[in-house]
Amino acid sequence: MTSEEIFAKLKEKFGDKILETDTEAVQPIATVDPASIAEVCEFLKNEPDLDFKFLNCLTGVHINKVEEEEEEKLRVVYNMESLVIKHKTALDVIVPISKPNVPSVTSVWKTANWHEREAYDLMGIVFDGHPDLTRILCPEDWEGHPLRKDYVVQEFYQGMKVPYPEEEPKQEEKEEK
Amino acid sequence: MPEIKTEDVYIELGRHPKAGFAAEDLILQMGPQHPSTHGVLRLECVTDGEIIKKAVPKIGYLHRCFDKHAENENWQQVIPYTDRIDYLASMNQNFSYAITVEKLMDIEIPERAEYIRVIVSELQRIASHLIAFGTYGLDMGAFTPFLYAFRDRETILDFFEKICGGRLLYNYIWIGGVSHDLYDGFKEECMKFLDYFEEKIHNEYNPLLSFNKIFIERTANVGIITPEQAIDYGLTGPCLRGSGIDWDLRRDDPYSIYDRFDFEVIVGKGEKGTVGDSWDRYMVRIWEMVESIRIIRQALQQIPEGDIISEKVGKVVKVPKGEVYGRTETPRGELGFYLISEGGKGPARLKSRSPCFSNLCVIEEMSQGYMLADLVAILASIDIVLGCIDR
Structure with missing residues (x-):
């Protein structure tokens, strides 16, 4: 199925829960209402002619602000494909940074478990309904979410100094000065 | 109180x-x-x-936050970091990143560069599977296969050293092509090695370990992954194919020039036990080496003369705005990069979807009910590289 057909099918089933679709881009993508992402994924997996049984990748993104007054936003991108029909698609959801809650899709694909933990750990996206939403790559008592744009490394971790001592400025930075 | x-x-x-x-x-x-x-x-x-x-x-003991590093570097500077994701298959990691960026740039790669890329990444696949073969023997208490594997892997590393100077971390596949051309006489040397190596698989590796009675007893019917589990947990590469699922990105979603070669996708058949057991996953790797040999032979025969790097890519790489998910089949499975470009001098976001990360998460479910000693066999059959998991 082409992306147009897949997105048309989604729109037919979920109506205005599909906020936006983009089929012109290099990677066609549909933006979904965060509250209904789990249902949409469930439908994509179980519908026989869609058959998206394989979740490739789940990416957390911190969107760069375009305008100054705008509230900062986080985004989750889901890449999935069907190993039988051999087609693929992508979905995304956008949530405000003050309330970064997205329903978990662990019940749909088990592989989402670790990917969601990673997105929580590094990006601070909270997946509601996740069985074990703990840090996976950083230590349990680490502070902050490293992939956020405003992340500042903590000074000390368990009594150890964390940031390296000041390095020599890079060559190009010197030239700029 | x-x-x-x-x-x-x-x-x-x-x-x-x-x-x-x-x-x-x-x-x-x-x-x-x-x-x-x-x-x-x-x-x-x-x-x-x-x-x-x-x-x-x-996990997380080796975490370096590759994603954050990538955001702070420019487009080419990311390539050496990709080397270190899976340090046993660096060529494939370079390849995957280059393909992702090129997808967004929408450029054509010179024919010769495409062939070189295929040749080196298939040689790398053999080298990586040799480690899997050797260490699996080591974990099962057989030391000799490890020495045999390292003897032959050394030849491949020598080829790479002569091509690009690096033995383990290459920085060889660049955006738009490759950094160095093949050296004179590579074709003959490589052909000679392939003939020698194919014979060794059949006459040394297989009798020594694959069909060894003790080895089969330790691995057959141990650590069974059902096809449903494999798909649900997002397994890729030999772990997915070991469970009997016929899926290989090189054939099913051909990238580069893989659609020009004639090769078979190896799947586990449960010859010695059940489909999806440790022995099946191990054997998929052995026969994949033979298929890689077939691909390299065809590539060496077809390789044309010409440029090795696209002229459209200047010293400063310019990538248009957009986002894309690019992937290749590495020895351990699907390595994907989710790339977002905002037209700047480097990636705005680069997530690496490493194969080992997804392959490892099945272990909690599949290891239940086995003996503690079998856990070693199960873990080795997944063939993990911790650099790839923790990134």
Whole structure:
């Protein structure tokens, strides 16, 4: 199925829960209402002619602000494909940074478990309904979410100094000065 | 002092029958320093005698936050970092990143560069599978296969050293092509090695380990992954194909020039036990080496003369705005990069979807009910590289 057909099918089933679709881009993508992402994924997996049984990748993104007054936003991108029909698609959801809650899709694909933990750990996206939403790559008592744009490394971790001592400025930075 | 009930504390700590922890259970930490975890991985095993009730992987000991590094570098500077994701298959990692960026740039790569890319990444696949073969033997108590594997891997590393100077971390496949041309006489040397190596697989490797009675007893019917589990957990590469699923990106979603070659996709058939057991996953790797030899032979015969790097890519790479998910089939499975470009001098976001990360998460479910000694066999059959998991 082409992306147009897949997105048309989604729109037919979920109506205005599909906020936006983009089929012109290099990677066609549909933006979904965060509250209904789990249902949409469930439908994509179980519908026989869609058959998206394989979740490739789940990416957390911190969107760069375009305008100054705008509230900062986080985004989750889901890449999935069907190993039988051999087609693929992508979905995304956008949530405000003050309330970064997205329903978990662990019940749909088990592989989402670790990917969601990673997105929580590094990006601070909270997946509601996740069985074990703990840090996976950083230590349990680490502070902050490293992939956020405003992340500042903590000074000390368990009594150890964390940031390296000041390095020599890079060559190009010197030239700029 | 307020009274603290012992029971409450132990329920909270998860070490009480009410919290699912039986009196006979013992928590055993396997790792982080353990010879068979192939790096710094800790498995928290709840055991009843020698039976595993639960084995939970704890990862992150090698975490360097590749994603954050990538955001702070320019387009080409990311390539050396990709080398270090999976340090046993660096060529494939370079390849995957280059393909992702090129997808967004929408450029054509010179024919010769495409062929060189295929040749080096298939040689790398053989080198990587040789490590998997050797260390699997090592974990099962057979030391000799490891020495055989390293003897032949050395030849491949010598080829790479002569091509680009690096033996392990290459920075060879660049955006738009490759950094150096093949040296004179590579074709003959490589052909000679392939003839020699194919014979060794059949006459040395297989009799030595693959069809060894003790090895089969240790691995057949151990660590079975059902096809449904494999898909649900997002397994890729030999782990997915070992479970009998006919899926290979090189054939099913051809990238580069893989659609020009004639090769077979190897799947596990359960010859010695059940489909999806450890032996099947191991054997998929062995026969994949033979298929890689076939691909390299065809590529060496077809390779044309010409440029090795696209002229459209200048010293400063310009990538238009957009986002894309690019991937290739590495020795361990699908390595994908989710790339977002905002037209700047480097990636705005680059997530690496590493194959080992997804392959490892199945271990909690599949290891239940096996003996503790089998856990070593199961872990080795997944062929993990911790650099790839922790990134």
